[in-house]
Amino acid sequence: QVQLVESGGGLVQAGGSLRLSCAASGRTFSSYRLGWFRQAPGKEREFVAYIIWSSDSTYYADSLKGRFTISRDNAKNTVYLQMNNLKPEDTAVYYCAASRRFYGGSPFDYDYWGQGTQVTVSS
Secondary structure, eight states: OOOOEEOOOEETTTTOEEEEEEEEEESSSTOOOOEEEETTTSSSSSSEEEEEEOOEEEOOOOBBBBEEEEEETTTTEEEEEEOSSSSSGGGGEEEEEESSSSSOSSGGGOOOOOOEEEEEOOO
Protein backbone atom coordinates (compact mmCIF):
# COMPACT_ATOMS: atom_id res chain seq x y z
CA GLN A 1 0.00 0.00 0.00
CA VAL A 2 1.42 3.34 -1.06
CA GLN A 3 1.85 5.90 1.69
CA LEU A 4 2.89 9.50 1.23
CA VAL A 5 3.54 11.55 4.35
CA GLU A 6 4.26 15.27 4.07
CA SER A 7 6.04 17.36 6.67
CA GLY A 8 7.82 20.67 6.98
CA GLY A 9 4.95 23.11 6.72
CA GLY A 10 4.51 26.00 9.09
CA LEU A 11 4.26 29.74 9.50
CA VAL A 12 6.88 31.91 7.83
CA GLN A 13 7.23 35.60 7.05
CA ALA A 14 7.17 36.87 3.50
CA GLY A 15 10.59 36.49 1.92
CA GLY A 16 11.43 33.46 4.02
CA SER A 17 12.00 29.84 3.04
CA LEU A 18 10.61 26.43 3.87
CA ARG A 19 11.49 22.92 2.78
CA LEU A 20 8.70 20.41 2.56
CA SER A 21 9.36 16.68 2.69
CA CYS A 22 7.32 13.79 1.35
CA ALA A 23 8.27 10.37 2.68
CA ALA A 24 7.11 7.69 0.26
CA SER A 25 6.65 4.03 1.14
CA GLY A 26 4.82 0.93 0.04
CA ARG A 27 6.54 0.19 -3.23
CA THR A 28 9.46 1.01 -5.48
CA PHE A 29 8.94 4.42 -7.02
CA SER A 30 11.43 4.10 -9.86
CA SER A 31 8.55 3.99 -12.37
CA TYR A 32 6.58 6.80 -10.76
CA ARG A 33 6.29 10.53 -11.03
CA LEU A 34 6.12 12.35 -7.70
CA GLY A 35 4.47 15.73 -7.63
CA TRP A 36 3.49 18.61 -5.38
CA PHE A 37 0.16 20.39 -5.53
CA ARG A 38 -1.31 23.11 -3.36
CA GLN A 39 -4.78 24.24 -2.46
CA ALA A 40 -5.71 27.58 -0.96
CA PRO A 41 -9.08 28.13 0.76
CA GLY A 42 -11.86 28.45 -1.79
CA LYS A 43 -9.59 27.61 -4.70
CA GLU A 44 -8.96 24.55 -6.83
CA ARG A 45 -5.99 22.30 -6.27
CA GLU A 46 -3.07 23.73 -8.23
CA PHE A 47 -0.04 22.00 -9.75
CA VAL A 48 3.31 23.08 -8.31
CA ALA A 49 6.02 20.73 -9.59
CA TYR A 50 6.87 17.12 -10.33
CA ILE A 51 9.93 14.91 -10.59
CA ILE A 52 10.25 11.66 -12.49
CA TRP A 53 11.97 9.33 -10.07
CA SER A 54 13.93 7.29 -12.59
CA SER A 55 15.35 10.14 -14.66
CA ASP A 56 15.36 13.00 -12.16
CA SER A 57 13.56 15.11 -14.76
CA THR A 58 11.61 17.98 -13.25
CA TYR A 59 8.80 20.26 -14.33
CA TYR A 60 7.38 23.36 -12.66
CA ALA A 61 4.37 25.59 -12.85
CA ASP A 62 5.51 28.61 -14.83
CA SER A 63 4.57 31.05 -12.09
CA LEU A 64 6.79 29.25 -9.55
CA LYS A 65 9.94 28.68 -11.58
CA GLY A 66 12.99 30.16 -9.92
CA ARG A 67 11.52 30.17 -6.42
CA PHE A 68 10.59 26.51 -5.90
CA THR A 69 12.85 23.50 -6.41
CA ILE A 70 11.82 19.85 -6.32
CA SER A 71 14.34 17.12 -5.59
CA ARG A 72 14.53 13.57 -4.31
CA ASP A 73 16.70 11.40 -2.08
CA ASN A 74 16.79 7.79 -3.24
CA ALA A 75 18.22 6.45 -0.01
CA LYS A 76 15.47 8.03 2.06
CA ASN A 77 12.69 7.51 -0.51
CA THR A 78 11.81 11.13 0.03
CA VAL A 79 10.87 14.01 -2.25
CA TYR A 80 11.52 17.60 -1.22
CA LEU A 81 10.11 20.96 -2.19
CA GLN A 82 12.41 23.85 -1.39
CA MET A 83 10.44 27.09 -1.37
CA ASN A 84 12.29 30.40 -1.33
CA ASN A 85 11.22 34.03 -1.28
CA LEU A 86 7.78 33.01 -0.08
CA LYS A 87 4.83 35.32 -0.64
CA PRO A 88 1.48 35.55 1.13
CA GLU A 89 -0.17 34.13 -2.00
CA ASP A 90 1.82 30.91 -1.47
CA THR A 91 -0.33 30.22 1.59
CA ALA A 92 -2.05 26.88 1.04
CA VAL A 93 -2.16 23.25 2.02
CA TYR A 94 0.61 21.50 0.09
CA TYR A 95 0.05 17.93 -1.05
CA CYS A 96 2.44 15.28 -2.27
CA ALA A 97 1.13 12.89 -4.92
CA ALA A 98 2.35 9.92 -6.95
CA SER A 99 1.43 9.01 -10.50
CA ARG A 100 2.13 5.91 -12.59
CA ARG A 101 1.94 8.10 -15.69
CA PHE A 102 4.66 10.44 -16.88
CA TYR A 103 2.22 12.90 -18.40
CA GLY A 104 -0.72 15.04 -17.40
CA GLY A 105 -0.78 18.00 -15.03
CA SER A 106 -4.21 17.50 -13.54
CA PRO A 107 -4.73 16.16 -10.02
CA PHE A 108 -6.76 13.43 -11.72
CA ASP A 109 -3.55 12.13 -13.31
CA TYR A 110 -2.21 11.19 -9.88
CA ASP A 111 -3.06 7.95 -8.14
CA TYR A 112 -1.94 8.43 -4.55
CA TRP A 113 -2.05 11.42 -2.22
CA GLY A 114 -0.66 12.45 1.12
CA GLN A 115 -2.69 14.17 3.81
CA GLY A 116 -1.17 17.60 3.16
CA THR A 117 0.84 20.08 5.18
CA GLN A 118 -0.17 23.68 5.86
CA VAL A 119 2.05 26.53 4.72
CA THR A 120 1.16 30.01 5.92
CA VAL A 121 3.08 33.07 4.76
CA SER A 122 2.51 36.26 6.70
CA SER A 123 2.99 39.71 5.19
